[in-house]
Amino acid sequence: MSLRFLPPAGAPRVLAAAQLANSIGDGAFYVCSALYFTRVVGLSATQIGLGLTLAWAVGSVAGVPLGALADRRGPRGTAVLFALATSASVASFLFIRSFVPFLVAVCLYATAQCGLAAARQALLAGLVERSARTGALAHLQSTLNAGLAVGAALGGLALHEGTRRAYLAVFALDAVAFLLCAAVLLRLPAVAPVPTRTGGEPLFAVVRDRPYATLTVLNAVLLLRMPLLSLGIPLWIVERTEAPSWLVSALFILNTLGVMLFQVRTAQAVTDLGTASRAVWRSSLIMLVSCGVFALTAAEMPVWAVAVVLVAAAVLQLVAEMLQSAGSWQISFDLAPAHQVGQYQGFFGTGVPVARTLGPLLLTTLLVAWGVAGWLLLGALFLAAGLATGPVVRWAERDHARRGGPVTAAAESPSR
Known part of the structure; x- marks a missing residue:
């Protein structure tokens, strides 16, 4: 890749490295997850659709308080926490055999993903000058697409193999990818937490x-x-x-x-x-x-x-x-x-x-x-x-x- 496609050195490049790590895992996960839960676990398409709908609804509601948590406790530590939570939720998919555990795990996954997104945005705002933020986000979006493409190719190999072991390898890859994301985020400077309430301002x-x-x-x-x-x-x-x-x-x-x-x-x-x-x-x-x-x-x-x-x-x-x-x-x-x-x-x-x-x-x-x-x-x-x-x-x-x-x-x- 030409250097002009790389984000600027410093915080934007480290954030892009973290983005690349988890997007590779997610690319493989997105390609394989639906077929794994239908063919291997035995869930119906209706159960999967209902679970995902409820999960993202929970995640969307949780976005504001989790973002406020990043403001109050500091976005770097909060982002690392949510990356670890996402890794744990993906790892739990390895052991799911019925609908109720699937619903719990996918709700945790969606909530952790929404929290990670909010905390990572707050972290970027704390480390990158305002005038450079849109450019930094453009680099992150490019990195996201590159990672998804690589991950989708890896997921395609698992689909071609079509075995339970191949599917489980994809989930393990995604879980490890979020662990790597957390480790990379720890390389960034800490951003001081800020109070979320001033005077009579609502929570x-x-x-x-x-x-x-x-x-x-x-x-x-x-x-x-x-x-x-x-x-x-x-x-x-x-x-x-x-x-x-x-x-x-x-x-x-x-x-x-x-x-x-x-x-x-x-x-x-x-x-x-x-x-x-x-x-x-x-x-x-x-x-x-x-x-x-x-x-x-x-x-x-x-x-x-x-x-x-x-x-x-x-x-x-x-x-x-x-x-x-x-x-x-x-x-x-x-x-x-x-x-x-x-x-x-x-x-x-x-x-x-x-x-x-x-x-x-x-x-x-x-x-x-x-x-x-x-x-x-x-x-x-x-x-x-x-x-x-x-x-x-x-x-x-x-x-x-x-x-x-x-x-x-x-x-x-x-x-x-």
Whole structure:
């Protein structure tokens, strides 16, 4: 890999190393977990779906208090704790033989993952200057995609082997990967904990910050692109087009490689709340066009033409994803008070489990049941959320100024 793809030396590079470790394990886990629990453990698809839905619902609710814990106890130690908890939850999968233990373990896994994400964001905020955070997150996202790709390849080997021992090796790999992640995080400087309450401020102030809460909801809508890539598009290709099924894998690889190669470059143009709002708006407009192009594949045309149109739509989606990611990172950090980054990031991060929980039902209804009309409605939903982001960001700026000045000013100098 060329040096220009590496994050800057120091905290960003160490954070990227930790990200790489756990994403390799997760890539293998994601590829193999569903088949392991159905073929080896004997759970039904309904049980797995119910368990994952409940688990991510629990994780999303736990995000705010766990983020507040990172603020109060210090984000480095908290991140290490959650990395160890994630490792333990994955290791427990090795011994699960029925639904109830599976439900307990997957709830622990989702909760630990949400806590780790919030603590890691707070750790980055404490170690990286505000102006460099979006760039650092772009490097981390590229690293995440690279690790997932490597892990998915390893998981593919286990799927090819198809034995219980091969599946268990994948779970062991993921558990060890999170142990390695914890060890790497310990190489970072400690960030001093900050008080989460000042004066009469409520314990979980973020839930009363109406502009930020609104932005979190809008971001959750925009994050429907995640289940769209993993579920909506594959179902559309298989059930509504004449394209070969192997295009599902090809489009996923295209997205993974695209983010890995171009996310950092895309994020360079996002430097403040103004450029972030414009990036999100452009992202939503491109998603509208992408949805329209996907809808075209329902028309009668040669298979090769369907494939070309699908690739074109996937490229548009990739560009929109990178713009939306960069814009949302900048917004979520710049509007978080410096002494409450953990709980604010924990709250903003609930958009991911919410999109993963509600997205499958919404997307299957829109795309599989409604077809072309569903694609157009989905595109309009993306556009509406993107258009609303700018005005809500300005509302948040006014609200923070009214309450005592811009929060970004307080976040200029990170603790070291």
